[in-house]
Amino acid sequence: xxxxxxxxxxxxxxxxxxxxxxxxxxxxxxxxxxxxxxxxxxxxxxxxxxxxxxxxxxxxxxxxxxxxxxxxxxxxxxxxxxxxxxxxxxxxxxxxxxxxxxxxxxxxxxxxxxxxxxxxxxxxxxxxxxxxxxxxxxxxxxxxxxxxxxxxxxxxxxxxxxxxxxxxxxxxxxxxxxxxxxxxxxxxxxxxxxxxxxxxxxxx
Amino acid sequence: xxxxxxxxxxxxxxxxxxxxxxxxxxxxxxxxxxxxxxxxxxxxxxxxxxxxxxxxxxxxxxxxxxxxxxxxxxxxxxxxxxxxxxxxxxxxxxxxxxxxxxxxxxxxxxxxxxxxxxxxxxxxxxxxxxxxxxxxxxxxxxxxxxxxxxxxxxxxxxxxxxxxxxxxxxxxxxxxxxxxxxxxxxxxxxxxxxxxxxxxxxxx
Numbered sequence: 001x002x003x004x005x006x007x008x009x010x011x012x013x014x015x016x017x018x019x020x021x022x023x024x025x026x027x028x029x030x031x032x033x034x035x036x037x038x039x040x041x042x043x044x045x046x047x048x049x050x051x052x053x054x055x056x057x058x059x060x061x062x063x064x065x066x067x068x069x070x071x072x073x074x075x076x077x078x079x080x081x082x083x084x085x086x087x088x089x090x091x092x093x094x095x096x097x098x099x100x101x102x103x104x105x106x107x108x109x110x111x112x113x114x115x116x117x118x119x120x121x122x123x124x125x126x127x128x129x130x131x132x133x134x135x136x137x138x139x140x141x142x143x144x145x146x147x148x149x150x151x152x153x154x155x156x157x158x159x160x161x162x163x164x165x166x167x168x169x170x171x172x173x174x175x176x177x178x179x180x181x182x183x184x185x186x187x188x189x190x191x192x193x194x195x196x197x198x199x200x201x202x203x204x
Numbered sequence: 205x206x207x208x209x210x211x212x213x214x215x216x217x218x219x220x221x222x223x224x225x226x227x228x229x230x231x232x233x234x235x236x237x238x239x240x241x242x243x244x245x246x247x248x249x250x251x252x253x254x255x256x257x258x259x260x261x262x263x264x265x266x267x268x269x270x271x272x273x274x275x276x277x278x279x280x281x282x283x284x285x286x287x288x289x290x291x292x293x294x295x296x297x298x299x300x301x302x303x304x305x306x307x308x309x310x311x312x313x314x315x316x317x318x319x320x321x322x323x324x325x326x327x328x329x330x331x332x333x334x335x336x337x338x339x340x341x342x343x344x345x346x347x348x349x350x351x352x353x354x355x356x357x358x359x360x361x362x363x364x365x366x367x368x369x370x371x372x373x374x375x376x377x378x379x380x381x382x383x384x385x386x387x388x389x390x391x392x393x394x395x396x397x398x399x400x401x402x403x404x405x406x407x408x
Contacts, residue, residue, distance in 0.1 A: 002343040005356045007247035012366045036240030038252040039332045043211035048242040080389030113214050123327040128243045139206040152209045157370040162216045166361040173379035181373040185284030
């Protein structure tokens with residue numbers, strides 16, 4: 001039996017990231033959960049921010065931003081980046097900032113994964129601004145990187161130890177591996193198997 | 205020390221959902237990871253699909269879709285919905301379908317959480333179509349719903365047991381609660397605390 005809970009966007013769970021942008025010439029980091037993969041093969045990600053967010057100004061000015069994936073040991077600092085606004089507090093020294101190819105997308109060295117992104121599309125709905133970004137480079141701490149078939153990959157998510165968030169206002173860690181993509185459903189039939197434009201685009 | 209991994213959208217981890225749409229008058233369910241909260245207070249979610257996806261046709265036709273959150277016991281069936289395309293296989297009978305207020309957004313009763321959505325914005329980047337949807341109703345299995353301060357809520361994500369996915373091509377379960385939102389960073393300072401338009405919009 002279903003109950004109606006009203007207009008609540010219960011997508012469970014939500015990845016916690018820090019969005020980096022230069023605002024008035026200084027790095028700023030905002031904690032958000034409104035971040036997603038938009039495509040793998042075109043390497044697109046999206047972030048969504050309120051029009052009044054300090055970060056929004058910087059993304060619009062530069063046409064660039066970064067997505068920084070914190071690990072659970074950075075939980076307090078990540079939460080702090082959500083508690084305080086760049087309008088009020090200078091967050092430029094919270095992390096060791098580095099820049100990549102784009103030059104204007106500040107990245108937090110302490111986060112094990114940093115994506116520098118160029119804005120390639122925007123969508124405004126009400127006061128929310130969604131920025132679609134092309135990932136021009138993924139920077140990853142070398143301890144998490146391994147080589148597979150001549151390609152550098154992150155082999156094990158659990159070692160990376162990212163932070164989840166949910167609308168019960170709690171943070172969570174990632175649990176155990178429970179299956180392999182494109183394999184668990186094999187027993188249910190192979191007919192109609194998809195190619196690279198298949199339904200499940202967030203897969204490499 | 206950072207290593208460059210190229211153009212890979214390493215957002216970790218990714219929530220696995222089934223996008224429901226009526227295509228040619230029949231329900232279809234596609235497994236995707238390209239789904240996110242766009243805003244909480246306006247109750248917006250986004251899904252991203254390839255222009256050739258069977259599901260895309262249905263969303264464009266009806267201006268509606270659903271987001272269905274499977275639990276880990278549905279892993280094989282969810283994976284199957286990503287393995288096979290609606291172009292080739294009729295997926296209309298995989299789940300018990302029900303409809304809500306919108307009438308054209310099919311929802312899978314077996315999934316503990318179903319969001320019926322009306323398209324309020326679209327963004328095309330290359331061959332990818334992102335659909336921003338207003339959640340007009342969240343339908344949740346009553347066993348996961350509790351009352352808090354006169355409001356119906358989902359109190360505990362771990363009981364819901366959703367599926368994560370990562371670009372190491374593995375599925376994961378959710379781990380333990382590790383903290384409370386807006387609380388973990390308190391010790392780092394209270395100045396500049398944010399209001400309802402704060403940085404961390406994916407919070408109620």
